[in-house]
Amino acid sequence: MSGPADSAVSRPGATGLLVAGTTSDAGKSLVVTGLCRAFVRRGLDVVPYKAQNMSNNSGVCADGAEIGRAQILQAQAARREPTSAMNPVLLKPGTDRRAHVVVRGRPAGVLEAGQYATGRRHLAEAAWAAYEELESAHDLVVCEGAGSSAEINLRAGDYVNLGLARRFDLPVVVVGDIDRGGVLAALYGTVALLEPEDRALVRTFVVNKFRGDPSVLAPGLTEITRRTGVPFAGVLPWLDGVWLDAEDSLEVGAWRRSVRSGAEGARLRVAVVRLPRVSNATDVEALAAEPGVEVLVTTDPEVVAGADLAVLPGTRATFSDLAWLRRTGIAAAVLDRVGREAPVLGICGGYQMLGLRVEDPAGVEADVGSSAGVAVDGLGLLPVVTRFAVEKSLGRPAGSWRGHAVQAYEIHHGRAERAASADATTFPEPVEGFLDGWRVGSTWGTVWHGALENDAFRRAWLVEVAAAAGSSWTPAPDAVAYGARREAMIDTLADAVEEHLDLDLLLAETRVASSRAVAR
Structure with missing residues (x-):
C-alpha cells in the first residue's frame, strides 16, 4: 500500500523524528510544542514541521506566507521565526467535500474529496522539498503527523504520517490520548494495522493526558510492549491550564474555565x-x-x-x-x-x-x-x-x-x-x-x-x-500579559516533557544521537 514517493533517502542517522497519533486530537501538536522547547533547552537547533495541516486556523509569517497557527506556536517554542517550510501544505476546508489549498504559504487551487487519496503527488513533492530545506539547515526536525497514523485507506498517497517517515527514515513515536478512553487498544491497533515496513519505524509510544497514579497503568503498558515490541517513552500527565492553539476546534477547555x-x-x-x-x-x-x-x-x-x-x-x-x-x-x-x-x-x-x-x-x-x-x-x-x-x-x-x-x-x-x-x-x-x-x-x-x-x-x-x-468589569491590575501567559504554557509543556518522557530514547536513532556518540 505504500506510495511511489516512499523510497527512503539514506542518511547517517535520521534527520528528525515523527510524532504521530492514534487519532485526531490525541495531543500531537502540544507534544511537538513541548519537545521543541525541551530540545532547545538542551542546546539543539530544532525546528517544527508538519507536511500537511488541515485547518482554518492560520497565521501569517514575516514574509507574508500563510501557515497553520499550530506551527507558528511550535516555531515560538523552538525560538525560531516561523516560515512556510514548517507547514508547506495547508488545506482550508470550504465544504465537507472540498478544501482550498495553500502551498508554501500561497493559494494553490482546490482539492476535491475524491482527489484526497490519489491527487496529491504534487503536494507531496512540495512537502518533501520543504523538509529537505529544513534538514539541511538545522540539527533536528520535529515532525507532526496528521489525524490517525493508521488510516490505511489513505496510505497509498500519504506524505504526512508513515509516508513521511518512510521517505526520510524517521523514527516514529505514536501518541495516544487516555482521557478519551481505550488508549491501549488504540496503540495496539495502530501498530497492528500498519504494513511491516511502516511498523518497523514505530520506535516508541507515549500516553497523553493521564490523570491519577501511573502505577495503575503500568501493567497495561508492559503488556502492550510485550505484544508489539514497542517500548513506552513515557506517560504525560493531564496539564490543567494549558490550552494553546487548537487546529480546528472552538471547544477549548480553558474557555469553559475562564472566569477568574x-x-x-x-x-x-x-x-x-x-x-x-x-x-x-x-x-x-x-x-x-x-x-x-x-x-x-x-x-x-x-x-x-x-x-x-x-x-x-x-x-x-x-x-x-x-x-x-x-x-x-x-x-x-x-x-x-x-x-x-x-x-x-x-x-x-x-x-x-x-x-x-x-x-x-x-x-x-x-x-x-x-x-x-x-x-x-x-x-x-x-x-x-x-x-x-x-x-x-x-x-x-x-x-x-x-x-x-x-x-x-x-x-x-x-x-x-x-x-x-x-x-x-x-x-x-x-x-x-x-x-x-x-x-x-x-x-x-x-x-x-x-x-x-x-x-x-x-x-x-x-x-x-x-x-x-453596564458591566462593572475592570482589568485586574496583576493580570499576566497574554504573550507571557503563552510562554509560560510552553514552558509548562516542556517541563512535563522533560520530567515524564525519555528524551534520549526519542533521539536514539537521530543524527543528534549519532553525532554525540562520535564526539564521545
Whole structure:
C-alpha cells in the first residue's frame, strides 16, 4: 500500500523524528510544542514541521506566507521565526467535500474529496522539498503527523504520517490520548494495522493526558510492549491550564474555565458565535485569558442576545454562514443587540457580515454557498460593502487605537470598503475608523486577526465595552500579559516533557544521537 514517493533517502542517522497519533486530537501538536522547547533547552537547533495541516486556523509569517497557527506556536517554542517550510501544505476546508489549498504559504487551487487519496503527488513533492530545506539547515526536525497514523485507506498517497517517515527514515513515536478512553487498544491497533515496513519505524509510544497514579497503568503498558515490541517513552500527565492553539476546534477547555473573578458583578460575559465554517477562532483566546471575562462559544440566539459582548469571528464561508445566521435566529439577536446599543464585534468574515452588502463577482466562494456574480445583503450595521477578489490579501499590519499600539495579521479574499451610500441618514450615529475597519455606536468591525492579543489595546477596549454593557468589569491590575501567559504554557509543556518522557530514547536513532556518540 505504500506510495511511489516512499523510497527512503539514506542518511547517517535520521534527520528528525515523527510524532504521530492514534487519532485526531490525541495531543500531537502540544507534544511537538513541548519537545521543541525541551530540545532547545538542551542546546539543539530544532525546528517544527508538519507536511500537511488541515485547518482554518492560520497565521501569517514575516514574509507574508500563510501557515497553520499550530506551527507558528511550535516555531515560538523552538525560538525560531516561523516560515512556510514548517507547514508547506495547508488545506482550508470550504465544504465537507472540498478544501482550498495553500502551498508554501500561497493559494494553490482546490482539492476535491475524491482527489484526497490519489491527487496529491504534487503536494507531496512540495512537502518533501520543504523538509529537505529544513534538514539541511538545522540539527533536528520535529515532525507532526496528521489525524490517525493508521488510516490505511489513505496510505497509498500519504506524505504526512508513515509516508513521511518512510521517505526520510524517521523514527516514529505514536501518541495516544487516555482521557478519551481505550488508549491501549488504540496503540495496539495502530501498530497492528500498519504494513511491516511502516511498523518497523514505530520506535516508541507515549500516553497523553493521564490523570491519577501511573502505577495503575503500568501493567497495561508492559503488556502492550510485550505484544508489539514497542517500548513506552513515557506517560504525560493531564496539564490543567494549558490550552494553546487548537487546529480546528472552538471547544477549548480553558474557555469553559475562564472566569477568574470571585465577584459575580465583575464578570464580563462574551458570546462567540460558533459559525459552521469558523476560521481563526483563536482570535478570542486572549479574551478567555483575561481575568473576570467569561467566554462562551454558542449557537444559541438567547445566549447571544444576553451576553455583554457578542463576537462574530472569521469564517471560510461568508455567504453560507450569513444565511445560517439568519436561519438560526442569531442575526435577529444581533440586530436586537444593536437596537439596545449592546456591544457587537465582527472580525474578518464576521465584520463583512455586519456590513451593507457582500459581493462575489469572481465566484471565490462558489463552493460554499456563493456563485459567480452573486451578491447578498449584510446585516446593515456597518457602512461597508465587501467585494471578493481572487487574490488573497496576506499581511501583518500595525496600527493604533486611542493611543494603544496594535500589531495583527490579515488573511482574506474580501475587500471591505466604505460605501458611498453610507451617509448620515443611513448611519445617524458617529462613524469612526477602527483597526482598518469601522465603528458605529457600540458595533465594531475589523479585518485584523490577532488584534486582541495586544494587552493594552485589549484591556482599554474591553473597558469601553463594559461601560456600554453596564458591566462593572475592570482589568485586574496583576493580570499576566497574554504573550507571557503563552510562554509560560510552553514552558509548562516542556517541563512535563522533560520530567515524564525519555528524551534520549526519542533521539536514539537521530543524527543528534549519532553525532554525540562520535564526539564521545
